[in-house]
Amino acid sequence: MSKAVKVDEDAKSRLEELQAEIRLRTGESVTQQELLSRLIDDAYGDKDDVVDSFRESTVPLSATEKEAMGHGRFSSGVTTEEEDIDEILYG
Template identity: 65%
Template sequence: MDDDTKARLERLQAEIRLQTGRRVTQQELLARLVAEAIESKADLVDSFREERVPLADAEREAFHEGMVSSGVTTSEEDIDDVLYG
């Protein structure tokens, strides 16, 4: 662990103690962070992607303008049938 990360972990540990009055070890803190990261692992995985190309607001609006509702609700089963037969 580099010095900057270690210092940030120590600051977080101190903040938890100040706000809760409870001492937590760095091991407890890391275990909790890992457990919470697993619950939202899609965001964590995305944070390691090489490139993230955000769309400009105008591009996002143009994409959504091209979408139309067919008036038919599509279920997961419908999608599975199309994809997997």
């Protein structure tokens, strides 16, 4: 059973480019439906990556985000040793 899926012009253009690239590199012609099915199968195997791509924030932070976190920081003048942290955390 075939259903129509609407895609924007940019996505349609990239799909056509992929289709042409497959034809050039392999000599095989594939339909856009075959190509979309393959892409969906591949994405289905990496569900976590696909889901994560729709999250508002990403980890790790970008260089710009890291730099923004550094603004406003200041030194208290106190040196903290690893033992101090252990004492605070573990008593």
